[in-house]
Amino acid sequence: MSLIIEKYYYEEKKQWSVSLIGEVDIYTAGQLKETFIKLIEEKKEDIKINAEELDYIDSTGLGVLIGALKRLKQENKDIILFNVKPSIKKLLNITGLDKIFIIEG
């Protein structure tokens, strides 16, 4: 029902790996925002998000992703999403966010 965030830094790939498990909404988005701020402070590198177990994300959560991307773009880094569920893919399509994030798989 809530959100679990697992993160790991791949030294070889110079990339953050983040798994989002559960739901990102107005209740849990703050938790995601804090995690991203810390990651980016630590190392401004690409963030690759495993969305396999992400059941739901609302506009608040998408706003957090956009905010993080803005910081990363200053260094030409990206946010990559993979294993995205159909319902979330639909949301990324209609908002046009599939054009600013990299969607894989």
Next chain:
Amino acid sequence: MSLIIEKYYYEEKKQWSVSLIGEVDIYTAGQLKETFIKLIEEKKEDIKINAEELDYIDSTGLGVLIGALKRLKQENKDIILFNVKPSIKKLLNITGLDKIFIIEG
């Protein structure tokens, strides 16, 4: 969300096999009652209920089981329940119905 009832008559065992899948409540209990009435009209034999995929049963559903047992008891036949989930077992215990039905497994 609703109720699926699968039934089969075992000639060798002289026994009805009934699988209840889903939920028995005030909305679906009528469906269960009709099934039992038909079964018992056809052959007044033991009814063995596979409750593996029975997620929920309320007092209305238990009432239907009691009603069917009453008819069967006239011929000394039984209702047997097996693979009962813990939450339903608890309900059978507190109502004392575990003493009038045969609970297996």
Next chain:
Amino acid sequence: MSKKNNDEIKLSIPNKPEYVSVVRLTVTSIANRMGFDIEKIEDIKVAVAEACTNAITHGKNEEDNFLVDFIMEEDKLVVNVSDNGRGCTTLNEIKNPDLDHLNHEKEGGLGIFIIRSLMDNVQIISNHGSGTIISMTKYMGEDH
């Protein structure tokens, strides 16, 4: 007047059997959000559904709605189910189900007993003609 009010969710539902499953999901979600363990969530779900079933069975008519009121306190959940039905003055006298006399028994009379067994505190206010309120409390802690 600095006392913090308790959070309260109110649900108004048609007097029809097909909507009890909606209440079951809503109450499960509320109890889960409050942090009850799985067994207690199940107890609350079953008890509230029984009260709703009674409200529908004995409620006035299909065009009416009944109410489910959830009061979320620090250490407990209080659920009030109220209908505008015919009421019943003997509701507080219901004791154990009489299963020994299976043949004399009509199929029924288990609902109130189940509610009393699964909840920590149950109060029933019912008057002939003026409807019924079943108020049920479940505590979060272990000692209940």
Next chain:
Amino acid sequence: MSKKNNDEIKLSIPNKPEYVSVVRLTVTSIANRMGFDIEKIEDIKVAVAEACTNAITHGKNEEDNFLVDFIMEEDKLVVNVSDNGRGCTTLNEIKNPDLDHLNHEKEGGLGIFIIRSLMDNVQIISNHGSGTIISMTKYMGEDH
């Protein structure tokens, strides 16, 4: 006066982020009970949650409740989300999100756009100081 009334479920929910998930489960259960297909159930869930998020974000205060009203008709579901918040007179002018100007953009402004994209009919009544009602309709059939 023989017209059959539509079934209506009303939900009153505290203006707090932790309860949006309760609304999501309730609306999912209602749409499922009505027989919507999985994709439409998801659309309705997402849209209603966005409206609730707005009601909470722009609602008056945490002690208040906002309302979600479900009107179940033969061929459609109408959901009205209303708050007593500050209102907003420009709500009907919100067009597409402006993602090309990522750097100029604040994080936000997607909610209303998502609601309009996922529902078949959306009406917003909002006046400065007197709260907001977002009324959303989803049809069961294929041609919408």
